[in-house]
Amino acid sequence: MFDKIYFLINNPVIEPLGVMQLIASLKKEGHDIGIIRVDKEDPFAILNEDNFILLYSVITGSHKYFANLNYRLKYLHGKGRLFSIFGGPHPTYFPQYINEQGIDAICRGEADESLPYLINQIKKGYYYDNSKSFWFKLDDGIIKNETYPLCQDLDKLPFADRELLYQNKSNRDNPIKNFMASLGCLYNCSYCFNCSFKQLYKGQKTLRWHSPEYLIDEILQVKKKYPLKLIFFQDDMFAFKPAWLNNFLSLYSQKINLPFHCQLRVESINKDTLQSLQQAGCSSVTFAIETANSFIRQKLLRRNMTNEQMVTTAKLCHKIGLKFRTENMIGLPGETKKDIYETLKLNIKCKPTLGWCSIYQPYPGTDLSRYTSSIGLIDKDIDQIKDNFFESTVLKFPKKHRRFINNIQKFFSTIVRYPWVLPIIKIIIKIPENRFFYRFSNWHRQKSYNKKLYSIKRRNNDIRI
Secondary structure: OOOEEEEEEOOOOOOOHHHHHHHHHHHHOOOOEEEEEOOOOOHHHHOOOOOEEEEEEOOOOOHHHHHHHHHHHHHHOOOOOEEEEEEOHHHHHOHHHHHOOOOOEEEOOOOOOHHHHHHHHHHOOOOOOOOOOEEEEEOOEEEEOOOOOOOOOHHHOOOOOOOOHHHOHHHHHOOEEEEOOEEOOOOOOOOOOHHHHHHHOOOOOOOEEOOHHHHHHHHHHHHHHOOOOEEEEOOOOOOOOHHHHHHHHHHHHHHOOOOEEEEEOHHHOOHHHHHHHHHHOEEEEEEEEEOOOHHHHHHHOOOOOOHHHHHHHHHHHHHHOOEEEEEEEEOOOOOOHHHHHHHHHHHHHHOOOEEEEEEOOOOOOOHHHHHHHHOOOOOOOHHHOOOOOOOOOOOOOOHHHHHHHHHHHHHHHHHHHOHHHHHHHHHHOOOOOOHHHHHHHHHHHHHHHHHHHOOOOOOOOOOOO
16 A cells, blocks of 8 residues: 655746646545655655655656666665656657666656546555556566547646645745646647657547636636736647637736736737737747748748748737747757858847747657658667757767857857847857856846846746746
């Protein structure tokens, strides 16, 4: 019999809505569940002689860290009995992860309904290895179950449980709180997991929405209990369904009356949409440029928008009074030094509040990762992939080009904000990569968030989205 369930998480600066949703679903079933912040707490001290179920939500890049932590807890700690279940993007798209020592089970895909069922089976002492969406490692092999059907009525799910995360004061007092109106995405960008996700749930509707009323009620609950000055909608494409959006914005204006930030796609919005957002309280938006090279963006990344659409959307934002962040990605296969400078020029022309830039990471299970591997730019070993996309490229570029990519990324947002520094930066980035560049990049990005994009004061001056 297991005494308690713990989610083990590491430094959740951005609220882990998926984890909080699962906590809510488990609590609804009456389970005793907690969070262990491994960046602040000692799991070896907490997980003593009792028996526990350990839950991990793992992205590629953090997968080795959590597998090693779990192994040490199970076999080196030597106290009690631990049953470990790993979910999240990495085990979903790289299920061989179950072969790591110490991992008892993995979950592929969403678990809002399948995880509570599995935990009920385990705690009742029933035979559980036929639970859908889960793979189990037994003495005589691995059992691979089919996926549990996607939840189509999102409104029947409980609100994400924030109580455990907000026991940490820095998370509770962050004036920005995160919400999602939908799950899934319509598009098929080659660097994203969405194509594989659709294959995993072939024949099912993968893009699903909460009702406007559900979302408003959830926001009101959080607004009543916790500090809240700005709402960040994490949806990949927030302003997509016109009828839904109009209904939601009307309710939002009446009942919430707080500034919010959302993420858009330039080919699915127009002046009327932007004005409606702004009038309802939207203070800033994000849209992705990725690259100025039209061939790479449209053919390689499968993002069918034009540079002209980017510029038009930027001009509309300026005219309407919406702050905006552009998202960019460098270090792509086939991309040249000239292409990166062209991406900088396009951003400078758009004049965003923040020109955000990441370095491409070839996440497993994506079409672009397979292509990158086919042309010999990455090894099959995915353990080289970073747990963030602001540090360095893992592609096998020539040393000089690697240095250029790693260094220009650190100064990308500065150049977009102050184009006159470009000649100086061109000289500086010839210096080998170093931690100072990385620290400067983080400092400038956070300053842009705090002082420009969100303009929300907080004591520790650290707002990260």
